[in-house]
Structure formats: C-alpha cells, structure tokens
Amino acid sequence: MALVIAGERSGVGKTTVTLTLLASLRRRDRQVQSFKVGPDYIDPMFHQHVTGRACRNLDPVLTSEAYIQQCFARHSQLSEYTLVEGVMGLFDGVKGSEEGAGEQTGRGAEEENNAQCPMPHAQSPTDFASTAHIARLLDLPVVLVIDCSRLSGSVAAIAHGYKSFDPRIKIAGVILNRVGSDRHLSLLKDSLEPLQLPILGVMRRQDNITIPDRHLGLVPTAELPELNALIDRLADLGDTCFDWQRLLPLLKSESFSFSTSSSLSSSFPVRIAVARDRAFNFYYQDNLDLLQQLGAELVFWSPLEDAGIPKDIQGIYFGGGFPEVFAQQLAENSSVRDAVKTAILKGMPTVAECGGLMYLCEQIIDFEGKSWSMAGVLPTSAVMGGRLTLGYRRAVALQDNLLVKANTTVYGHEFHRSHLTLTPTWPLFKTSRYDCEENMGCEGWGFPANIYASYVHLHWGESREIPQQFLKECLKVSKTV
Known part of the structure; x- marks a missing residue:
C-alpha cells in the first residue's frame, strides 16, 4: 500500500x-x-x-x-x-x-x-x-x-x-x-x-x-x-x-506488479558538467539518472561560486532555477561567464532549460529594471516581468538539433516570468498549448548547432533517445578545460 x-x-x-x-x-x-x-x-x-x-x-x-x-x-x-x-x-x-x-x-x-x-x-x-x-x-x-x-x-x-x-x-x-x-x-x-x-x-x-x-x-x-x-x-x-x-x-510499501522498463544498452563514457547551486537547481532526478545509466559521469559545479567550468568535460547541462535572483553574483563571476561562452563557441554541446537559457543570454534585466551581464552566447536579453507563462506544451522540432530530429514531437512544461527581447532566427520548435492545440508560435535557440536552449522543461523518462542523442554529440568532443 x-x-x-x-x-x-x-x-x-x-x-x-x-x-x-x-x-x-x-x-x-x-x-x-x-x-x-x-x-x-x-x-x-x-x-x-x-x-x-x-x-x-x-x-x-x-x-x-x-x-x-x-x-x-x-x-x-x-x-x-x-x-x-x-x-x-x-x-x-x-x-x-x-x-x-x-x-x-x-x-x-x-x-x-x-x-x-x-x-x-x-x-x-x-x-x-x-x-x-x-x-x-x-x-x-x-x-x-x-x-x-x-x-x-x-x-x-x-x-x-x-x-x-x-x-x-x-x-x-x-x-x-x-x-x-x-x-x-x-x-x-x-x-x-x-x-x-x-x-x-x-x-x-x-x-x-x-x-x-x-x-x-x-x-x-x-x-x-x-x-x-x-x-x-x-x-x-x-x-x-x-x-x-x-x-x-x-x-506501508508493498510490491507492485507493474512491468519494468527495458535496460539501456548504449554506453557513452563522457563527463558532463551539471550546473547545480542556488541559481540552477531545477532538475528531474530521472533525467540525471538516465545520463548516468548511459555511462556519463556527472560533474556538479556552481556558476555562482566556482572560478571556472570543470576540467575535462565534453558537455554542459544548465537546468532551470532562479538566475534572476542571483543575477548580480552571476554577473560578477566574469571568469565563469567567459569560460562558458568560450567553451560553447568552440563547440561544447550544451543543454540549457529556462533559467539556463536566461544565463546564456547577453543580459538579465531584473524586476527593478537593472541589467546584469550573462554569458552572452545568445544575441538576446531576458527581461523579468509580472506576467506568468505557465502550462504544458506540445512542441514540434523545426530542425535537427542537439536533442531531437526535425519533425519530432515532444511534450514539456513552461513556468517563468521572463521574456526575451529577440526571437530566434532559427527556432527549435513550433509550440502549442497541450489541451487546446492553440498555436503559441516558435520557441527555442539551436544556433550555434551545439546548443539547445529552451523555456520548455522536458522529462526524458519516456524519451530516452533524447539523452542518448545529447551524449552521442558529447562523445564527438575532445575533453576540454
């Protein structure tokens, strides 16, 4: 029971x-x-x-x-x-x-x-x-x-x-x-x-x-x-x-007779830097487990506190969180911002969801209108506002990207009070509300091709090809500092 x-x-x-x-x-x-x-x-x-x-x-x-x-x-x-x-x-x-x-x-x-x-x-x-x-x-x-x-x-x-x-x-x-x-x-x-x-x-x-x-x-x-x-x-x-x-x-727990999922046969021996601190902490544990089950070594680090990104990595994973609350501290840690930008521009595969997307922008403009410099990978700024964007999304990939192939449909969830000043020229997805099929336009950044930056949070449990595709791309990268 x-x-x-x-x-x-x-x-x-x-x-x-x-x-x-x-x-x-x-x-x-x-x-x-x-x-x-x-x-x-x-x-x-x-x-x-x-x-x-x-x-x-x-x-x-x-x-x-x-x-x-x-x-x-x-x-x-x-x-x-x-x-x-x-x-x-x-x-x-x-x-x-x-x-x-x-x-x-x-x-x-x-x-x-x-x-x-x-x-x-x-x-x-x-x-x-x-x-x-x-x-x-x-x-x-x-x-x-x-x-x-x-x-x-x-x-x-x-x-x-x-x-x-x-x-x-x-x-x-x-x-x-x-x-x-x-x-x-x-x-x-x-x-x-x-x-x-x-x-x-x-x-x-x-x-x-x-x-x-x-x-x-x-x-x-x-x-x-x-x-x-x-x-x-x-x-x-x-x-x-x-x-x-x-x-x-x-x-009291008891045994349940539900069938178990199949084991993962692929193995990707790579090191992934996972940003985890007070600014970035929105991760589904199942996502992290899948990466490890596929052979990845997860190296947790802090864009707030650390002097640089971890050494000998082949990929970066930024979850969501509250970068707007810690925007000043993130901005002041210029060595990490520079290291992130350099690594991505050199081809480091990088997944950035919601708060991670905001960190890759040029700036975060907080609730008081103050501007704070971020990694500067994406040519846009994240502006905090009063409007809450919340709900499930159906998203159809418009192009091959770091996680999914073109025309693949994924289902995710948005929950944020920020918006971007510019829309992407080559967006990742065409999105709609999940229960009403109402078109919500295009979303997500996939340029340069080694990044996946989106407001839509994904759970990979039923879509194991997503972490496999990410790690496959990471495996192509030589370990870097």
Missing part, C-alpha cells in the same frame, strides 16, 4: 501536511520514498531534504501512464513507507484519454494561459494528469486535506462531494487543516460524523510554521538556512496531530 495526499483545491496546505508526515516518519527512523504529482521542481526539493531520498515526479503528460507505473514500482519497493503528494485539487486535470499513452494532454495553466481552455468535468472526457488520475492508475487510497479556516458545518458537504464524485477513488479519510479551536474542531467532527469518514489528522493554525515563497512558488531549500529548525517543528507537530495507528498501515 501507499498513500496519496490530495487537496480539495490549491492552497489548502498539501505540502505542509506532506512534509509534516515525512518529518515525523524520519524522526521515527523510517525509510520513506516520496513522489510528487505534476511537473513541479520545488516541492520535491523539500521532500528530498526531509527523507534523504530523491523525490520522483509522476506526470503522464511529460512521460506516460506506463512510465508512471514503472517509476512508482521501481522506487517504492526500496523503502518501508511510500507517500505521494498531489497537485492542485484532487480532480483538477485536463482533457485527455486514459486508454493509452499515445494521445496525452496536459494540465492547464492557472492564469492567462488557461483562459480559453476550461477545465473539463472529471469524467467528461477525463481528469487526465490530475491527482485522482494518478491514484486510479496506481490503485492507491487518498487522504483529502481540507482547509477548515473559514468553514464549520460545510465541511461535510465538501467531504461528501469528494467522496462520491468518482466512485473509482478510494477516500481513506480526511486531514483537517487550520483548525482554530477546540470548539471549532467539535463542530467539524459533529458535521463529519454521519459520513463515517475517518479523521486521520487535525492540524491547528500554526503561526510559527511558514515556508516563504516568491514569484514562482516556494523559496528552494538551498536558500533557507533555518529549514532544519522548521522541519523539527513539523516533526513535533506530526508526532501529535495524526492518527498514526490508522495511517501507518496505509503508508
């Missing part, structure tokens, strides 16, 4: 509840594997900080239903307990089909990118890529987190609605969050009693437990010096607020 933590909507405290459960389990010296539904990078960082194990993303848009089952079976069997954190509200998904992985659809954006793409009814045509979809796919029970801060008797209507909306979903119980007082709790319990739905946890309003956020969500773990103290407070809370006698059997 394993357990899914779902919310009745966004903002009810799913992540806080999940971290509280994980922190309390780890204090008990339990080995626990966590998963996160959707494309998010930051919540998995918090999971990993608590558990000491890499959190795995479960996203049928970026991968496939079969890959989710394989990934879940492979990693959950290595731990004593398993916990899955959901995304948005339990049934918040998009149009698609669960009949197979061939035609997939992605979760819509929460702002303007979703304005013309109304969410479908959960069963018409489906709630593809929702928490409910993953719970059905893995046949897991769900615990529903309800924000009780502004309701009392109405909690029963919410719980009843979620319990009865889709009979395929097994609601194991509820966790009542942000309960104000004993009197408040009594009203909630009285209202829920006729439903015979177990209350598996009660979390009171907490003034001393706050995870700071900013323009793209929570502040990542590497920037929170007081995080361990916060996790200790969550563990204290978890020791007393949950019904562990009922929860532990639900969380």
